[in-house]
Amino acid sequence: MDISTRAKLKDRPSGPQGALSDLVASDSKAVSVKKITGKFKSKTIIQGIDLDIADGSITAIVGPSGCGKSTFLRSINRMNDRIPGWSLEGEISVFGQDIYGPDTDLLSLRRRVGMVFQRPNPFPMSIEENISCGIKAHHLAPRSHIKEIVRARLEEVGLWKAVSGRLKESPFQLSGGQQQLLCLARALAVQPEILLLDEPTSSLDPISTQQVEELLREFVPELTIVIVTHNLAQAKRVADSVAFFMNGTLVEFGTATEIFEDPRFPETKRYISGSFG
Ligand SMILES: Nc1ncnc2c1ncn2[C@@H]1O[C@H](COP(=O)(O)OP(=O)(O)OP(=O)(O)O)[C@@H](O)[C@H]1O
Ligand SMILES: [Mg+2]
Numbered sequence: 445m446d447i448s449t450r451a452k453l454k455d456r457p458s459g460p461q462g463a464l465s466d467l468v469a470s471d472s473k474a475v476s477v478k479k480i481t482g483k484f485k486s487k488t489i490i491q492g493i494d495l496d497i498a499d500g501s502i503t504a505i506v507g508p509s510g511c512g513k514s515t516f517l518r519s520i521n522r523m524n525d526r527i528p529g530w531s532l533e534g535e536i537s538v539f540g541q542d543i544y545g546p547d548t549d550l551l552s553l554r555r556r557v558g559m560v561f562q563r564p565n566p567f568p569m570s571i572e573e574n575i576s577c578g579i580k581a582h583h584l585a586p587r588s589h590i591k592e593i594v595r596a597r598l599e600e601v602g603l604w605k606a607v608s609g610r611l612k613e614s615p616f617q618l619s620g621g622q623q624q625l626l627c628l629a630r631a632l633a634v635q636p637e638i639l640l641l642d643e644p645t646s647s648l649d650p651i652s653t654q655q656v657e658e659l660l661r662e663f664v665p666e667l668t669i670v671i672v673t674h675n676l677a678q679a680k681r682v683a684d685s686v687a688f689f690m691n692g693t694l695v696e697f698g699t700a701t702e703i704f705e706d707p708r709f710p711e712t713k714r715y716i717s718g719s720f721g
Contacts, residue, residue: 475537477536478534483530497670503687504687520557565627574630575594600659639668643674676716685699
């Protein structure tokens, strides 16, 4: 990964490869979720979730449709706050800071904890501005460096060749897959510490999907990634650890090897064997 233009925000231990106990060592938590329960009005959507996400790792969240994966993901950067009727009990810390505490600046939180959604959502501005706007808004680089950073981020996601001659044009003329890569480049441009990806490759062809998966592996351990995916093969390929959700609860969390090769719970076993979902 080209991190020359990305700030090293802190010293990070190298990524986890071993047992779950290594993943949750107290000094290496990127995200710590304690007993959260989230509701839309009176309807409980996620319930009693405890989960620690190791710094510098890739965690995949899997589970049947409607089980609360996206809702859980959005609670990590407080994106649910925008939805009327949403309430959350419990605690979520990002690198030790309680993000639901009174001192949290949402703009800064969402820079540190970036997000790419299932459907590409380029901003209605030029391709170049989609990348540069966040850099400018957060004063992350002098103006004279911005063009260079835009190019680096587009190269990083493999989009530069396709868009280098049309940087001033609208992103909506790009293919769906290209728009998604642009959104990934935009998320990376603001130097996040954590990247939340909600089914990021569902609109990509197999080649672009493979390219994104390879990129994700290159991003760690500088970045911590949480990816929601329905593609179990993808979770197997990219994730260090896997969280299996069902009916708004976390059924099982473990290393990818534990979950895919030796799950503890029958529900997990049934899900990963393709019996439901
Ligand atoms: N804005 C909302 N208001 C009320 N209920 C909602 C809202 N958004 C989601 N829900 C409900 O919350 C539950 C969980 O939805 P969520 O989108 O988190 O599931 P998911 O696991 O991501 O599903 P999928 O795999 O289909 O994307 C669903 O029952 C859904 O209908
Ligand atoms: Mg979802």
